[in-house]
Amino acid sequence: MPSNRTTRTFEWPKSDPDEVLDLCRELVEDPSYPSVKRWREAGGSVVGHFQVYFPEELAHAAGLLPIKIRGAILDATHAESRFGSYLCSILKTSLELALSGKLELDMFVSHPICDAARNLAAIWGRNVDYPCQILYLPQNANSAHSIEYLTGEYARILRSLEEVAGRRVTDADVWRAIEVFNLNRALLRELYSIKRERPWLLSAEEGYLLTALAGILPRDEHNELLEWLLPLIRQRDRKRQDRIRVVFEGGFCEQPPLDLIRTIGRSCYLVDDDLLIGLRWLLEPVPTGGPPLEALAHAYLESSSYSPVQHDLRKPKEKMLLERIDRSGADAAIIGAAKMCEPGLEEQVAYTGALDQHDIPYLVTEFQETMSSFEQMELQLETFAENLLFA
Amino acid sequence: MTGTTEILGRGHREGSVLFKNWFDGLSGAAERSEPSAYVFVMGSFVEVLRCFDLPVVFPEINSLQMAVRHVAHEYLNEAEDFGYSPDICGYVKADVAVQLRGGEHPAGRIPTPTLAVLTNACNTYIKWAEIWERLHGTRVFTLDVPGNRQAGPPSRPGSQDFETDRRYVEGQIRELIGTCEDVTGKRFDVDRLRQVLADCNTVSRSWKRIIELNRSRPAVFNSLTDGTVFLGVANGLRGTPEAARYFEDLVEELELKAEQGIGTRTEETYRLTFVGVPCYPIFRRFNELFTDWGGVFVNSTYLWFASGGTHLGFEYDLERPLASLAEGVLLSVRDAMDAMFQSNRVIGNMIEEFEIDGVVYHPIKSCRTVSTGLADSRRALIEKHDVPTLFMESDMMDKRVVSEAQLKNRADAFFEGLAARRLREARPQ
Numbered sequence: 001m002p003s004n005r006t007t008r009t010f011e012w013p014k015s016d017p018d019e020v021l022d023l024c025r026e027l028v029e030d031p032s033y034p035s036v037k038r039w040r041e042a043g044g045s046v047v048g049h050f051q052v053y054f055p056e057e058l059a060h061a062a063g064l065l066p067i068k069i070r071g072a073i074l075d076a077t078h079a080e081s082r083f084g085s086y087l088c089s090i091l092k093t094s095l096e097l098a099l100s101g102k103l104e105l106d107m108f109v110s111h112p113i114c115d116a117a118r119n120l121a122a123i124w125g126r127n128v129d130y131p132c133q134i135l136y137l138p139q140n141a142n143s144a145h146s147i148e149y150l151t152g153e154y155a156r157i158l159r160s161l162e163e164v165a166g167r168r169v170t171d172a173d174v175w176r177a178i179e180v181f182n183l184n185r186a187l188l189r190e191l192y193s194i195k196r197e198r199p200w201l202l203s204a205e206e207g208y209l210l211t212a213l214a215g216i217l218p219r220d221e222h223n224e225l226l227e228w229l230l231p232l233i234r235q236r237d238r239k240r241q242d243r244i245r246v247v248f249e250g251g252f253c254e255q256p257p258l259d260l261i262r263t264i265g266r267s268c269y270l271v272d273d274d275l276l277i278g279l280r281w282l283l284e285p286v287p288t289g290g291p292p293l294e295a296l297a298h299a300y301l302e303s304s305s306y307s308p309v310q311h312d313l314r315k316p317k318e319k320m321l322l323e324r325i326d327r328s329g330a331d332a333a334i335i336g337a338a339k340m341c342e343p344g345l346e347e348q349v350a351y352t353g354a355l356d357q358h359d360i361p362y363l364v365t366e367f368q369e370t371m372s373s374f375e376q377m378e379l380q381l382e383t384f385a386e387n388l389l390f391a
Numbered sequence: 392m393t394g395t396t397e398i399l400g401r402g403h404r405e406g407s408v409l410f411k412n413w414f415d416g417l418s419g420a421a422e423r424s425e426p427s428a429y430v431f432v433m434g435s436f437v438e439v440l441r442c443f444d445l446p447v448v449f450p451e452i453n454s455l456q457m458a459v460r461h462v463a464h465e466y467l468n469e470a471e472d473f474g475y476s477p478d479i480c481g482y483v484k485a486d487v488a489v490q491l492r493g494g495e496h497p498a499g500r501i502p503t504p505t506l507a508v509l510t511n512a513c514n515t516y517i518k519w520a521e522i523w524e525r526l527h528g529t530r531v532f533t534l535d536v537p538g539n540r541q542a543g544p545p546s547r548p549g550s551q552d553f554e555t556d557r558r559y560v561e562g563q564i565r566e567l568i569g570t571c572e573d574v575t576g577k578r579f580d581v582d583r584l585r586q587v588l589a590d591c592n593t594v595s596r597s598w599k600r601i602i603e604l605n606r607s608r609p610a611v612f613n614s615l616t617d618g619t620v621f622l623g624v625a626n627g628l629r630g631t632p633e634a635a636r637y638f639e640d641l642v643e644e645l646e647l648k649a650e651q652g653i654g655t656r657t658e659e660t661y662r663l664t665f666v667g668v669p670c671y672p673i674f675r676r677f678n679e680l681f682t683d684w685g686g687v688f689v690n691s692t693y694l695w696f697a698s699g700g701t702h703l704g705f706e707y708d709l710e711r712p713l714a715s716l717a718e719g720v721l722l723s724v725r726d727a728m729d730a731m732f733q734s735n736r737v738i739g740n741m742i743e744e745f746e747i748d749g750v751v752y753h754p755i756k757s758c759r760t761v762s763t764g765l766a767d768s769r770r771a772l773i774e775k776h777d778v779p780t781l782f783m784e785s786d787m788m789d790k791r792v793v794s795e796a797q798l799k800n801r802a803d804a805f806f807e808g809l810a811a812r813r814l815r816e817a818r819p820q
Contacts, residue, residue, distance in 0.1 A: 082767040084754040085784055086478065091763070112538075114514045115759035122732040123767045125542045136537040139511040145562035149535070152555040156540070311517045311533050316524075337476075342759065345476040346483075346518045350525060352474065 008221050009038040017232045020225070024209040027216065029258060031072035031093075032102045035216050039065045040104060045164055048103065050094060050110040050120060051253040052307055053278040054135065055296050058158050060219060061177035062165035064106070068215030068279065069094045070255055071369050074102075082123055087116050088340040089369050090254035095120070098128055107164045108132045109157065113253065113309040114343050133160055141301050141312035150297035158293070174292035182285040184219050187226040189280070194233060196271050196328045200240045202233055204265030205258060212255075214279050243269045244388045247325050249351060250336030250344050251275035252307040256367045263374045264334065267385040272328035274307060281305050308343035317347055318354035325360060332361040332388060334381075339368045361388055395647065402612075402641045406620045409637060413627050418499035420446045426505035426574065429523065432622075433699045434510030434536055434724045437630045438591055438707075438716055439567055442583045443575045446502065449626055450519065453489060453496055454482035454788060458671035460497045463788045480515045481757040481788025483522070490526050504529040506574050508567065510536045512699075512724050513760045532570050534563045536721060538728040545725060548718060561717035581712060588707040588716065590635040594625055597638035599704030602694060604645045606745055608662075609654025610689040611645045615665055616678050617655070618694050625698055660685025661809055664741050666692050666734050666768075667753035668761055670798070672790040680799055681751070684806040689745050692730045692737055696761070700727035731761050735771040742778055749809055750780045755787045779812060781805040 010027075013019050027034060036046055047059040048069045059066035071090035078099035079092045097103035107130055112118030118134075125132035135157055138146040162169055191210055194202050210229070214222045246268040248256075255275065264270055286299045306312070306320040325333055335351050337344030348364060355362045363384045365377065420427055428445040430436060437447050457463040463485055470484035471477060473491065494501040504523045509516040511533065523529035537556045539545045546552040568579045601621065604611050612618065621641065628634035648654070663681060665688045670677040681688065695702045700723030708715035730737050738750055752769050754762030762784075769780055783801045785793040 082770070083764075084762050084766050086756045087759065087763060112511065112514065116763045118514065118760065119732055119764035121540075122542065123764050126735070126767055126771045132541060134538065134540045136511075136535070136540070138535050139517055140533045140535045140563055142533075143535075143559075143563050143566055145559050145566075146535075149537075149555065149559035152559075153537075156552060156555075308518075309514070311521070313531065317521075340478050342479050342515065343518060345479050346522075348476070349474040350521070353525075 009035040009218060010221070012225055012228075014228055017229055020229060021206055021209060024213050025205075025258070028209050028212045029073070031074045031097060033067070033097075033216060035218075036065065036067060036103060039218070045106040046104065047107045047109065047161065047164065048098075048105040049135075050108075050113075050117060051090070051278060052113055052309060053111070053137065053281045053300070054109060055154060055157075055300070056219070057174060057177040057181050057292075057296060058154060058161055058169075060180060061173040062158070062161040062167065062169050064161060064165055065218060067103070067105070068276070069097070069103075069108075070212075070215065070253075070276065072097055072102075073257060073370055074100075082127065086340055088254055088338050090338065091116055091120060093369065095124060095127070098124065106130050107160065109135050111135045111137050114341070116340075116342075117253075131160060131164065133157065137310075138301065139311045141310065142314070146301055147294065147297050150300060151291070151294045154293040154297060171292050174296075175288060178286050178288070178292060178296070180219050180223065183223050184214060184226075185280060185282055186285065187223060187230065188214065190230055191226065192272065192280070194230070198234075198240075199245065199269035199271050200238050201236045203262075204268075204270035205262045207270065208258065208261050208275055211276055211279060215276065242389065243267065244331045244385050245269045245271045245329060246332050246334055247271060247321070247328055247330040248273040248275065248334045248336060249321055249324075250334075250338070250348075250367075252277045252309065253344070254338035254341060254369050256336060257369055257371060259374055260367055260371070260377060263378050264381060266378070267381040268332075268334075271330050272324050274305075274324075277305050277307055308347040318350045321351055322354060322358060322360075332363070332384070335362050335364045337366055339366050395651075398644050398647055399653070401644050402637075403617070403620060405637055405640065406624050409628055409633055410620075410623055414499045417446055417448060417501055421494050421500040421502035425502060427502040429504040429507040429520070429529070431509050431513065431516050432626050432697050433512035433516075433727050434534065434720055435626065435629065435699060436508050436534065436564070436567060436720075438584065438587050439564065439571060440508065441587045441630045442579060443571045443577050445506065445571070445575065447627070448501055448504065450486045451482055452623060452627060453498075453501060454485040455671055456498050457485050457496070458788045459674050461672070462497055463672060464790055467789060477789075478756075480519075481786060483515060483519050485788060486519070487522060490523070503527050506570070507531045508534065510534050510724060512536060512538070512728055515758075515760065530570065530574060532567055534560070534567060536560060536724040538725050538732075542733065545729070548722075553721075557714075557717050557721055560721050561713055564713060564717055564720075584712050584716075585709045587630040588709055588712055590632055591630050592706040593635035594629050594638050595701050595704050595706055597642045598625055598698060598701040600642050601638075601645055602690065602702055604642075604649050605689045607649040607652075608746070609652070609659040610662065610687050611648040611654065613655045613657070613678070613682075613688050614691040614694050615669055615681075615688040616674075618688070618691060619669065622694065622697055625701060629701075655687055657682040657687050658685055659687045661748040661806070662687060662689045662746055663749050663751055664688065664690045664692075664738060664745065664747050665751050665753065666738060666765060668693060668697075668755050668758055668787045670753065670755070670785045670793060671787050672793050673795060676795065677798070680802040684802070684809075686749070686806065688751075689747070690741050692734050695730035695737065696727040698727070700724050700730075702726070732764055733768070734765065735768040735775075738772055739776055742776055747778065749805065750778055751805075752780060752782045754782075754784050756784070756792050757786050757788050779805065779808055
């Protein structure tokens with residue numbers, strides 16, 4: 001039985017949206033994961049899953065708290081010695097969370113999203129004493145057999161989750177979880193529609209914080225928060241400013257620091273992005289009825305977003321970026337890549353080629369989650385924005 | 392009967408000829424604008440492609456060749472000028488430049504890819520093929536071969552988890568066959584597949600035997616240098632009667648050497664194993680860092696993963712060719728991945744079996760698949776085994792990140808340590 005399930009980790013001060021957003025900022029930036037601590041103190045167990053996508057519904061259905069592991073701003077004192085050189089930061093800081101004891105897990109799952117991350121489960125497994133699993137999401141998304149395979153893979157992962165939770169998970173449990181996550185994705189879509197339609201009501205930083213919170217809170221708690229907050233945001237009395245509208249691409253795995261997102265927001269309206277895209281991977285509600293694992297597998301393959309780490313012949317990344325720009329009415333794109341991130345760096349060539357072809361202005365940049373100086377970036381962005389505004 | 396003199400060195404002589412013929416064949420296909428298939432070493436599916444007479448190109452081998460011939464930097468610069476970052480795989484960039492040059496390569500001319508077949512054993516394979524898709528409109532077939540999901544014993548044939556994966560692989564192989572029929576306009580012939588599988592079986596059986604033979608003292612081949620030649624033939628010509636014959640001959644040669652106590656060209660003082668990918672931009676001198684001290688690489692994880700797991704010696708069942716192909720690919724490619732991600736277990740087993748004196752780790756900038764976990768894997772190895780290790784970083788393609796003096800200093804210090812250890816062990820207690 002899910003005896004240890006709690007649904008809330010915080011009492012949110014629902015009187016002042018700004019106060020709530022301040023608390024969001026503290027939670028998202030705190031590498032000691034206060035929400036996880038509270039969940040554990042209440043007797044709950046936790047499953048950490050590395051970027052990009054994980055069917056969190058399965059963990060939720062087992063009464064476990066799924067936590068998105070997306071690196072952190074901290075020194076990788078312990079983890080540094082576990083890796084070689086020439087690697088992105090997120091791998092090291094993510095492992096550091098585990099080695100330093102800041103993030104206590106009962107199970108860790110990763111997906112081989114890139115050559116570096118595909119090593120993570122083995123490294124993690126050699127350093128901790130809880131189960132470390134790899135979820136093999138299909139890279140042959142175009143095979144007629146991939147849905148059946150993925151359904152089997154989800155069943156396998158669910159068996160492991162059941163062991164951690166110490167209970168059986170029924171189809172009804174999974175359907176209940178799917179409903180919670182369907183609602184959550186609908187709320188995140190609502191949040192992104194505010195970004196697109198009236199970006200002056202929600203700063204780039206605020207939009208990011210509210211999204212990122214989904215990765216560290218029980219999802220029903222996040223739902224409750226967004227259901228209260230989003231209508232208030234729509235009612236904000238903020239004036240539209242003369243800023244360019246941009247799409248940020250390159251945040252599918254390692255995250256740019258919050259200060260960088262804030263810097264972008266000072267010069268531009270960030271109307272769409274791929275930041276934490278895994279939380280928004282499924283584009284439509286998972287239809288209810290039938291076997292739930294198959295429904296989730298179907299949604300992953302047939303009704304989903306895109307990223308440089310998923311291969312699908314139907315979704316050439318540059319075409320998808322152009323559609324994102326078009327859909328959001330953006331004037332320009334910021335094409336970012338985390339330092340040493342091979343998929344991101346490789347995709348930059350295709351993205352910029354397509355943007356050149358379509359005469360869409362863009363700015364190319366590299367970032368690191370632990371970077372601390374933003375002056376140069378700010379200058380570049382201001383120049384870029386001014387060039388477009390006054391061209 | 393063939394004489395000893397004729398047999399010794401035959402593997403190298405014939406390997407060079409076969410390799411040259413293969414490249415000549417590719418140049419001919421390029422000149423005649425014939426279709427070709429691009430594949431990779433971890434799961435090449437030549438078993439299927441040869442049934443359609445598609446010339447196979449291994450871009451990894453092409454790129455390696457550029458480094459060994461000391462021209463890689465020219466190609467890398469060209470790809471970087473095109474927009475590719477210095478921080479991505481050098482193999483990819485060298486190939487991008489080959490494509491931009493219309494197939495011009497120091498060993499001949501490489502045909503344009505009509506079809507690319509790749510597995511998920513390395514994510515760069517996937518990104519690489521997307522480049523051909525964009526440059527040439529190449530038809531890309533990505534075939535998932537799920538690896539092991541956790542440390543510990545892998546799922547075995549017959550278990551539910553293995554069957555789920557095997558069915559998926561078989562289903563995709565059938566789809567690949569359909570794609571090949573579509574691309575070439577030829578019908579699939581299962582008897583032809585049986586012939587190819589039989590030739591592959593000879594290579595697998597021989598490859599396993601060759602690795603076993605290096606338990607001999609002295610070792611009969613250097614897994615770093617000789618092993619790379621053997622790997623070239625094993626990959627490039629796999630599934631042909633020429634490769635089958637070559638490997639039967641090679642087993643004969645190495646068995647003879649083992650019987651007669653003939654070792655490599657190095658006076659064997661230390662038996663080493665190699666973890667990672669060799670430093671091709673200075674390949675000869677890199678090897679000399681070790682042979683100058685009497686170090687011989689008697690085994691390597693490279694012989695495992697760069698052969699796509701052929702070290703297992705899996706032999707296909709010709710009575711049920713497609714099911715068996717799926718099973719063999721799953722077991723072999725999965726093991727190739729484990730040789731990279733769980734190298735501590737692989738090396739741990741090798742130490743006793745091959746009487747290893749030291750382990751050399753060589754992570755490289757270009758290949759995160761192989762290199763990311765090596766520091767931790769080494770930590771785990773030395774926690775369990777009392778074996779000296781050397782950890783040195785450079786690259787397989789880019790000489791800008793190869794510091795020869797630093798490599799030499801580290802290698803020298805390692806051998807001094809090995810010598811001191813041997814002295815200590817020889818002292819009466």
